[in-house]
Amino acid sequence: MTHARFGMGLTLLGLLAMSSICASADPAAPAASVEDGASLYARMGGAATISAVIDELVDHSASDPRLKRSFEGVDLARLKRLLVEHICSLTGGGCTYSGDSMRDVHAGLEIDQSEFYGLVEALRDALRHHGVGLSERNELLQILAPMKRDIVER
Amino acid sequence: MMSRSAHIFALISCALATAASQAGDLSVEVRDLQGNTLADAVVFAEPASEAAAPANVKAKITIDQVNKQFVPRVSVLRAGTVVTFPNSDNIRHSVYSFSPAKVFTTKLYAGRQAEPIVFDRSGVIVLGCNIHDQMLAWAVVVDTPYFGKSGAEGAVTLKSLPAGEYRLNTWYPGLTQPVSEAVTIGAAGDLQRQVRVDASRSPLPRAAT
Numbered sequence: 001m002t003h004a005r006f007g008m009g010l011t012l013l014g015l016l017a018m019s020s021i022c023a024s025a026d027p028a029a030p031a032a033s034v035e036d037g038a039s040l041y042a043r044m045g046g047a048a049t050i051s052a053v054i055d056e057l058v059d060h061s062a063s064d065p066r067l068k069r070s071f072e073g074v075d076l077a078r079l080k081r082l083l084v085e086h087i088c089s090l091t092g093g094g095c096t097y098s099g100d101s102m103r104d105v106h107a108g109l110e111i112d113q114s115e116f117y118g119l120v121e122a123l124r125d126a127l128r129h130h131g132v133g134l135s136e137r138n139e140l141l142q143i144l145a146p147m148k149r150d151i152v153e154r
Numbered sequence: 155m156m157s158r159s160a161h162i163f164a165l166i167s168c169a170l171a172t173a174a175s176q177a178g179d180l181s182v183e184v185r186d187l188q189g190n191t192l193a194d195a196v197v198f199a200e201p202a203s204e205a206a207a208p209a210n211v212k213a214k215i216t217i218d219q220v221n222k223q224f225v226p227r228v229s230v231l232r233a234g235t236v237v238t239f240p241n242s243d244n245i246r247h248s249v250y251s252f253s254p255a256k257v258f259t260t261k262l263y264a265g266r267q268a269e270p271i272v273f274d275r276s277g278v279i280v281l282g283c284n285i286h287d288q289m290l291a292w293a294v295v296v297d298t299p300y301f302g303k304s305g306a307e308g309a310v311t312l313k314s315l316p317a318g319e320y321r322l323n324t325w326y327p328g329l330t331q332p333v334s335e336a337v338t339i340g341a342a343g344d345l346q347r348q349v350r351v352d353a354s355r356s357p358l359p360r361a362a363t
Contacts, residue, residue, distance in 0.1 A: 075286065
C-alpha cells in the first residue's frame, strides 16, 4: 500500500513535469482508447463511478481546511454536475462540457501550488475509494495535468 | 401693446407658478407588522391618471458584486434603465433572472466588463448567481418617476409630486404583491403616510432592533 502510494506520487509528479515541458498538450483532446477499444470513461466505471468520485471529491474539498477557501459560497450541486460532465467529455464518455474554460473558472481565485496538489490528492483518494484501477487513475491524471497552468495563479 | 413673446412668457410663468404651488412631497415611513422600521423597502407612487407620457429614460444604475453578495441587495429603477454589473469581486459570477419582467443570464468574468442590460418592463426582478447560490438581489422596475427606497429609519420621501391622485405602493422582499393605497396630493402640498408590510417571509438579513 505504502509502496503503491509512493509509486503513484512519483508517476503524478512525472506527469505534471512532462505536461509543463510539453506546453502544447491540449487538455481538450479526447482520451486515446486502449487496445480493447473501451473508453477511459467506461473503464473507470462510467456515470455511476464518476458521479460518486466527484461527490466525494467536492464534499471533501469543500470541508478540508486547506482547500475549502475556494468553495465557500459556491453552488456545489452545480459544480459537481459540471465536473462530471467535463470528465465525461474528456474521457470518451460522449458528453459535451457546457461550462467555462478552466482559465475563466479559476481566474481571481489565486489558487496556489499546494491547493492544486491538495485537490489532486483528494481526487486520487476518491478514485481509489471507488475502485478505479491504477492505470485508469494515471490516464485520467495525465489528461487533467495540463490544466494546471490555467488553474494555478501563484 | 404687449408683444406676442412677452404675452407667451407671462402665460408660461403663470402656469409654472400654479404647478409649483400644486405639488407636494410624499413622505412614507415603512414598518413591519411588529412595528419595527424597515430599511430597503421600495416605495413608488403611480399617478391614477395616465397623463404622464412615457419618459425617454436614460437612467443608469449599477448592481455590484462584492464578497459574493449583490450590492445593493434591493434596487428600484424606472423601466428603460440601463443596469451595469461591475463585479468588484475579482472572480467569476454568472448573474441570472427567471423573472417574467426580464429573463437573462450574464457571465461576469474577472477583469472583463460585461455588457449592461436594459430593464425595460415593470415588475420585480429577482437576481441570483449560478455559481454562488446564496447570492440574491431584487430590482423593482416601475413605470413612474416617483420612487425611492427607505433608509435606515424606514423613511423615504418622494419629492415634488404634482397635485393629483396616486396609487402609493410599498414593496419589501418576500412580498408577492406591493401593499397599495390611494393617496391624494392636494393644494395643501406635503403628505405623510405610515405603511405596514409583512416582512416575515423576507430572505433579507436585518439588523437586530
